[in-house]
Amino acid sequence: MDTIRDILSSAASGAQAIAAPARPDVAFEELLALVDRTVLSLNSLGVGRGDKLAIVLDNGPEMVAAFLACATACTTAPLNPAYREEEFFFYLDDLKAKALLVAAGSNSPALAAAARVGIPIIHLNAREDGPAGLFDLSGTSSAATTPGPADSEDVALVLHTSGTTSRPKIVPLSHTNLLTSAANIVRTLNLGPSDRCLNIMPLFHIHGLVAAVLASLSAGGSVFCTPGFNALKFFGWMxxxxxxxxxxxxxxxQAILARSSGNAEIIAANPLRFxxxxxxxLPAPVFAEMERVFGCPVIEAYSMTENAHQxxxxxxxxxxxxxxxxGLAAGPEVAIMSEDGRLLPLGHVGEIVTRGxxxxxxxxxxxxxxxxAFTNGWFRTGDQGVMDDDGFLRLTGRLKEIINRGGEKIAPLEVDEVLMAHPAVHQAVTFAIPHNKLGEDVAAVIVLREGAQAGERxxxxxxxxxLADFKVPRRVVFVPEIPKGATGKMQRIGLAAKLGLA
Structure with missing residues (x-):
């Protein structure tokens, strides 16, 4: 497949593509027609190939359809709808966005940011009484410099890195990058037309866009688009x-597991393939409990934005x-590299690198x-890991997150694993705190299991x-919920400051 449009045009006639709570499904043919209409609409609104269109839409079928359709006309730049005006201003300015796409009637602070940057607004008018995801666009007419549908090497999507330690970097991903990754996921999971993914991932994030959406549609299957993650509603959606x-x-x-005991009938009535x-x-105890509760295999994968996910x-x-x-390399080549750029044999710890x-x-x-980031054609992930004799990769930490306690290097993941084995611990995250003599010391934040009791001692x-004494957390903080970033991921860097330990 060359472009996102091609995967839609190759699906079986009558197959359903997008679904959503309490909405009729939309078929691949309807979605393809929407894509072609959207290309013409965006071109008439001054947006064409190579232009960046910032998208600020809530999770749901319109966001999925807008991503697919707009990526066929231009370069999409989905942004977190929860950003404040100054954050939107930074990203719109940094992207050099040509226009901003928002839902009709939106009062998002992105509108004020767009006015400050000086870019036009395009409104998405959802057909809320029709099939999931269908919409029309409206805005001020203007001719696009480069009209027409994208080709395989056009950039379909740009995302910023998380920027926890420095200015966020812009990651451009072409149609080839995205569809290669989607095809890798299809092969890995043996996805087919009968598969349906329940998407709870945010759709301004590579995980949801590629693994849930593009992989499902590439296989001729469908994706059920929720409004976003809600553990209380998960089983109803299921x-x-x-x-x-x-x-x-x-x-x-982990949040889903915590509510699984009261939903055993739904789990039994809707068996998952995986x-x-x-x-x-994924902590090993959580892996084991998920397989027990759901009665299906749990497939852990390793991914990042620069690799178009998997x-x-x-x-x-x-x-x-x-x-x-x-797991094993699942698409790209994966190797372990030393600091000086040498590829290391199995069993040696080093930086994980990829190419493909x-x-x-x-x-x-x-x-x-x-x-x-690139050495001899290999992309350096910034993650540390080791491959066993079978080629299975184990992550040992993010290089920037390794705790340096007076010269002793501590991998937070190793400490996490030990703490998670405590019977009272539901979640544990290890991180660095400042130390006036050692430079850094070890701390952990913990969420206890419901009804369980444990103290720092x-x-x-x-x-x-x-654990060796130098790896034992010197501070243990108990919280009701681990602080997380916008995409639901926990970020160790900055935890000390968030918890008042810096």
Whole structure:
């Protein structure tokens, strides 16, 4: 497949593509017609190939359809609807966006930011009484410089890196990058026309756009578009959608598990073929509990924006899946590299590197970042890991998150795993706190299981029996919920400040 439009045109006649709560499904033919209308509409509103269209829409079928349709006409730049005006101003200015797409009637602060930047507004008018996702566009007429549908090497999507330690970088992803990654996921999960994904991931994030949406549609299957993650509504959606799978980050899986005991009948009535987990490491106890509760394999994968999502994955039965591992290379080439650029043999710890048709060609307008990120054609992920004798990859930490305690290097993931084994612990996240002599020391934030009790001394004594003394958290903070970023991922960098420990 060359472009996103091509995957829609190749689906079986009459097949359903997009579904949503209490809405009729939309078929691939209707979606394809919407895409072609949208290309003409955007061209008549001054937006064409190579132009960046910032999209600020809530999760749901219109966001899915808008992404697919707009990416066929221009370069999409989805932004988190929860941003404040100053954040929108930064991203719109940094992107050099040609226009902003919002829902008709929106009062988003993005509108004020767009006025400050000086770009026009395009309104999406949803057909809320019709099939899920259909819409019309309106705005001020203007001729596009480069009209017509995109080709395979056009940039379909740009996303900013999270920017936890420095200015966010712009990651451009072509149709080839995106569809290569989607095809990798289809092969890994053996997706087909009978599969339906229940999407709970935000759609301004690569995980939801590629794994849930593009992979499903590439396989001729469908995606059920929720308004966003809500653990209280998850099982109701599951009962309505009758999905064969869903994909999420570990914090979402844990929230779903916490509410699973009261929904056993729905789980039994809607058996899943598998559950996918990605974007962060899944603690082994959570993996085991999910397989027990849902009665299906849990497939943990490893992904990042610069790789258009998937890099490695565990396997469906009868293939292997190893708890604590993110699996085998699943599309791109994956290797371990030393600091000086040498590829290391199995069993050696180093930086995880990738190369393949899914990998971005480089950050936009950032030669310094590109020189640091690419070595001999390999993309350096910034993650540390090791491959076992079978080629299964285990993550040992984010290089920037490794805790340096007076010269002793501590991988937070290793400490997390030990703390999660405590019977009272529901979630645990290890992170660095400042130390006036050692530079950094070890701390952990913990969410206890419902009804369970434990104190800081209990946790430290438990860890001390399983870890070297220098790895035992010196501070343990108990919270009702782990602080998370906009995409649902936990970010270790900055936790000390958020918790008042900096």
């Amino acid at each position: 009962n309505e959608a009758r999905p064969t799978w869903y994909t999420a980050v570990p914090t979402m899986h 559950i996918r987990s990605s974007s962060a490491s 890099m490695t994955s565990n396997q469906l039965p009868p293939g292997q899946r190893k708890p604590g591992s993110v 048709a899914n990998v971005t060609r480089g950050y936009e307008n950032n030669p310094k970042a590109n020189s640091e 209990d946790i430290r004594e438990f860890a001390a029996g399983r």
